[in-house]
Amino acid sequence: MKKESKRENFVRIAEARTNKIINMIQLLGNCSNQSLYEYSQKDITKIFNAIQAELDEAKKRYSKQDSQKGSKFTLE
Incomplete structure (x- = not known):
């Protein structure tokens, strides 16, 4: 098994964390429903x-x- 490079590690983790943050911001936006x-x-x-x-x-x-x-x- 090939060891993951620092760049590959960064890309994998940064993409996952960024997508998680985007999802949480979208969920926060759901709280705008005043009804x-x-x-x-x-x-x-x-x-x-x-x-x-x-x-x-x-x-x-x-x-x-x-x-x-x-x-x-x-x-x-």
Whole structure:
């Protein structure tokens, strides 16, 4: 059996994790149905600010800039 290269390992894992994130974002979008859920614009802003902050931190890690792990997200 051929040992997986670092590149092949990265591609396999990055694709799987990216697809998982995309799926979770799509599921989050399902919460926009106002006949099933009640939320405020403040809630939506807080959710997407938290997601954007984590995206920014992850991107910094690829550009070798300093980054800090984010804390758990809560609406309260």
